[in-house]
Amino acid sequence: MEPTLTTLITLLKSHNEVAFTQALGQFKNNKTNANEWRNDLNEMMNVAVQYGKLSLVKRLTNEDYVFDAESDLSSHLARCSSSGHHELLAFILSKTGYLAADIQAINSFPLISLVIKEINTLKDSRKCPFFKCLYILLDDNRVDIDKQDEQGFSALHYAVKYKVDAAVELLLNRSAYIGTKNAFKELPICEMNPRILEEYLNSCITANDKRPGDEAYEVNFDFSCLVPPKCKSSIRNDYPDHDEMLPIVYMSHSDDLKYLLKHPLISSFMLIKWLRLSIYFYINLVICTISFLAFTSYVVGCYGQENVDRWIKEILRITSLFGTTYMALRELGQMLLHATMYFSSIENWMEIALIGVSYTVLLNEFPSETRQILSAAVIMLSAMEFTLLVGTLPILSISTHMVMLKTVSKNFLKSLILYSIILISFAFCFYTLFKVNNSANYLSNESANEKDDKFNDFGDVGSSLLKTVVMLTGEFEAADIKFRNSISYLIFVLFLFFVTLVIFNLMNGLAVSDTVAIKTAAELIGLSQKVEVISRYEHALYHSKPNANGMLIKLIFFIFPQNFLQLFPNYLPLHRVIVTPNQSNAIFIPHFRKHTDTETGKVDVESNIELLADGGDQNERVKLIVGCCILPSFSKMDSKIMKYAKEILHSRNRRNYAVPEQSSQSVEMRLAKLEGNMELILQRLSNWGMK
Template sequence: MDLNGCGFSDPQAQMSAALAKRSIREFQDALEMGAQPNLQDERHTSIYEKALSTAGCAEFVEACLAYGCNVNHINQKHNKAAISYAADSRDPANLAVLLRRPGVQVDRKYAQLTPLNSLAKNLTAENADQVRACMQLLLDYGASPNVVDQGERTPLHHVLSNNKIRAAKQELVLLFLAHPHLDIDSYRNGQVRQLLQQQYPELQLPPQREAGAAGEIDDERLLRQLRDGDESQFEQLLAEHQLNISDKDNLRNANQERYLPLLFESIKRGKHRALEAILNTGININSKAQGEVTTPLELAIIWGNWRALEKLLQHPELKLAPRSSLLNAVISRLEQPLDDFCDHQRCFELLLASDRVDINEVDASGQVPLYYAVKYRNEKAVRTLLHHGAYIGTRSTFDELAIQDMSPELLEEHFDSCITTNAQKAGAQNFEIVINYMNLIRQQPAPAQSGKLRASQLEDEMTPIAYIAKSKELRHLLQHPLISSFLFLKWHRLSVIFYVNFLLYTLFTASIITHTLLKFHESEHTALTALFGLFSWLGIAYLIIREIIQLLMAPLLYFWSLTNLMELVLIVLSILTCIESSYDKETQRVLAVFTILLVALEFCLLVGSLPVLSISTHMLMLRAVSSSFSKCFALYSIFVLTFSLCFYILFGKPQDQPDQPASEPSAAVNKEEDGHFNTFSVPIEALIKTIVMLTGEFDAGDIKFDSIYTYFIFLLFVFFMTIVLFNLLNGLAVSDTQAIKAQAELNGAICRTNTLTRYEQVLTGRNGRTGFIVNIEPVRSICQRLMNIYPNYLCVRQISVLPNDGNKVLIPITDAYELKELSNAHGNGKSRASFQPLATNAEQQKKLLDPPLKLLPCSCSALTGRCSKIDNRTVKLALAVIDQKSSVEQRRQREQINERRLQHMEQKLEHILQLLQNRDLPDTGA
């Protein structure tokens, strides 16, 4: 079908037309073009449902199933399942297409009728053959012949009461009598047996059942009664069956196995009263029934039976297997309703509310529930998981993070929700900004479950932030107050290692450079030379110890770092420079030069890691310009090499030397030596000379131009290389520096993130595999104290900031002896309580952010007071987030008020209109 005469076809209309004219080929073509068979029209009916309910459409039903339609599809408007639509067609072929698929609910009711009941109730002489074939299929695939309708009539009862099918009635009766579980006595006082005896006295009937006969109650009868749907009678039979088990001592053990099929059946069919009765028998809810691959809890999640899930989660004997992945299973089914009692969204909420389920539990592939929610593009589930504290830094076995495909807007919106207040007025002295790190720090499991885990590895807390720093889409979130404050806390802990290393390496740099200068200039101050030599050896010893510690802490990660390899070379060269060597002076000078270069490079990298915005910005400029120039020059070096060869060929030919006077031999030799570089007579010197000429240093006066070709090649080099290429490289450098300056604050956060990540990787190793030295006390305790914020430093995953009291940071504590009082910012002797109740737990209390080392309060009180304060920019951004959230909330409230007013006005107008209409009606009274 063409739209607007433009030649564009509507796949949905083409699919509908193909079904109307029974063209399976056009139907499949429409599906391939993107037609949706589940899309409902204005009558709330889909093409899939039309195909199911129309006779002769088995091929179309098969095509719909192949393109993703569900065999247990339910029309939410009519609450009608696919099996009921297929039964309405009275076509065995349509029904067979569905039943051949696994997991079809053959006894799913619509209007209180199962498909088998519906077929029996609508049986006529014209459709008797088709109905019999459909009934045969349903019975073969497990449909129960004993399920009653609202009038307590079974399908066989409807057949016997139908007087319009004289010819086919006996065949249908024989079909039902052949079923091994047929019950003709339990309903309507055995009326079905009476009708059979009256109409077919020659047929042999099943033995009569007696509901009160306890000896006849077996497992099969209980299962059959459960499937038939009468829960009250099932409870009676189950109680009688319990009383008739002879061995009372082994009653519990017997119930643990024999009632498992009943438990599974009650979960599948939503029989909640029967479920409670079965659970009261003492059944083992952690076992798997024969033929089942899931536990009862997992089955309740698969079927979306939230009532059964709630009961099982509250069961005291429930034991969850490791990596049960319950949340992962329910997230993949959130959009798939199966039956009236099914609600996967409710199951999802129950699992999140249960303390038995770990929200960050990984499955066999290392994926967490948050990853699956992002994978299925379920933003509601993503928001819910983040709100419940899902960790965003878990890596899978494929080295993937859950936030890789997450929307930056969604993540930023959730980060905003993590910035709250303590409900005090903004100008109050005790007004607090509460920052919650529940998604940046993994929630620690219970000690009984995590004892072995803590003994083998340290928690890596920089993984999500390191990924955010690398991602171009998420990089701007580093400036969010949630991230910047977390980086402040991490730097507050790890800065001790950095500053100690920076101080010792600075002393080593000054010592070895001074010692080298004094040594090669043969200074007369031998004592000073020896002193700096001793300091240099102490610095070398420190470098050796530092590298050994790094190697022992992270043996797999150590040799992957280019910086570590450079430091190894530096140690070797420093030793060769400081020792009394026996080799020649020239070799010693070369070694000393390379030592000084490496020392300076390492010192430059350390200075660039300082948390000073201007320093980090210039360091990034240097790296960016160097990287950009190296990439471009690697390509354009082809032309540099080409021109150097051209110059060598044109200008490097031997020149005829005039005779020199005998009195000036040395001057001639010097002139010849000086002319080598400018005459391109040596290939290597020609290449170096060409690179120098690239910067504009030509020395054209020393170049011998003897033909027009030499002028042309030289001018071509000047124009193409010196003017064009060199200015291009300068332009790229200016562009890079401008881009870095434009986002200087963001680049500072990136530098700090990279530094913290590098230091944390040294402590944790690759993938958390620490070296043996980290697992030795007290090294392990020191590493935990310096690296892990939670739970070694923060007892809960949040802090509070006092913006009206010098931006002081308060952390929660649990021990009473740690409660202190803070003097005011001016030190006037007045004091006030330094702790406030936390938003999450009123019993928690807070203290001032303490220094990384306990020595600092005694040695430098001014420094410790400054360390406990967060920067002004982070506080201002946090206040801006709070103000923005407040504005949004006020706007939402105003919209709600306006909406209620409009509704009230509409009601008033309708009332006035009705009054006017009533007044205009003519008076028909006498």
């Protein structure tokens, strides 16, 4: 009988390889239509792969056979990954091409995630077939290591979720992205063991074969784990749609991972971003400082006064108008870039109020009382705005004191909300005891005693509340309080104990404890402030629309290109930098070697970088020169970062060379101890024989 497709599939399922081989040859000889043979071959291949029969799959293929999208490649790889058929998986990948369609078919399913979900952590990883599948997939550069499933989970998500520490280390060593966000807005580092992450970050810092004291000694910082998956693709977009600061922002908010902000790899990454942003940041700071000084001088010394030189008054007013206009354009640009994020900030609302009041004062003259109110309001708003602006400086002392101010103020307000019940109750008691019960006498003597102070006498409810709050700080003026009965004395004594002694000292103690805690973490606070500043600017550009219409939008993107804060893929094409500690901590960026001018040997890659040859390396190095002649330190790596990096390298070398010595010493100690025990046993045996 002539074999049919059903017969062959039956033989496949029954694992009768001899009969299947004979029937397959007859069946193939009888097929004259190539398309029909291809379809039948795909059906038989599906069954063979489903049962994990490598020998049968090999019989169905020949030397020229190639798996592709038409041969249901993606399903074959998914079945092998989910079932742990590592040999079959390796064979199918070896028979797959390298075309774009083939790579797309390979990554149709998150293969690495399918493997990790099947790994049993209780079994030996050396014998686990799924670990073998994992090694095969990781060794194939066509497999997308950051592929996400329908819920947005990447392979690193599942490795962390199922506590497969060995898989976590493998994925990190293969530069898996740590900032992938799933459908629940969770990152892989949310539940990752901080020790594993720290060890991986340590491994990203390497040095060349020179000694630490040599002039040519170099330290390499590899940022591969911070490269978003879209930047690893060969398809490059003109406008970035990724947030590079996402994992670092999460670290700054996590109590378990915040200490990693001090790690040289993370802090150097933030430093490079800050170097690109700093020139714009300091220009904004200088303009706002000049505007604040001019505006304060105008309001205090010139506004509404006739005995001031007209030229000085006009210069201060025009300078203030220029600064206010600059702030208005700045806020309008931020509003147009991302309106939702802009209006959700209280600071932005305060800036809008400041701009409105400033224009009102600068463009109009008001009567004396109105002028005083507006002047006081604008001075207070401008002072608060300038304080917040200076507080964003990523300088350790400034950022620490700003955080102290915000934290203590917030905790004071929280405490006052809770204790306001007691304060309001005492205020009503004072109002009732010292005013209401004697209202007739008070009204009859009001004209005769015009100098009586209603504030000290609790004349109304408002003044009673204010007087009680003042008494909270210790300003009693008890001599002016008229105690008319024993209850008034008792209430006043209770106020002294509960409010002045207990509540006020308790609030002071909270402030002191907050201050001590902030000073202890001063370095982390400074780094967190830098993360917040960089993330705020990058987030605004990340959510902006570069193709939007409008003259102001075009001007913004002309001054601030949307990708000027993005380091990947163009600014750091090799995802690493090189620092020379013995050459003033200069920063070099490796680039792919380009054809250079034979005379000068330089290529103008960017206006602020200089191209240098990298010896015999296949790449070229770009010396980072950011800033201007008055800010030369902007072109160097921070000395504290380099100190931490060299400590990591030194401890690694010391551990590598110290472990064999320690192990040999431990063996020698054990042998000596064993020898002593043997001598003791022999001595006791000899004593026993003599007896």
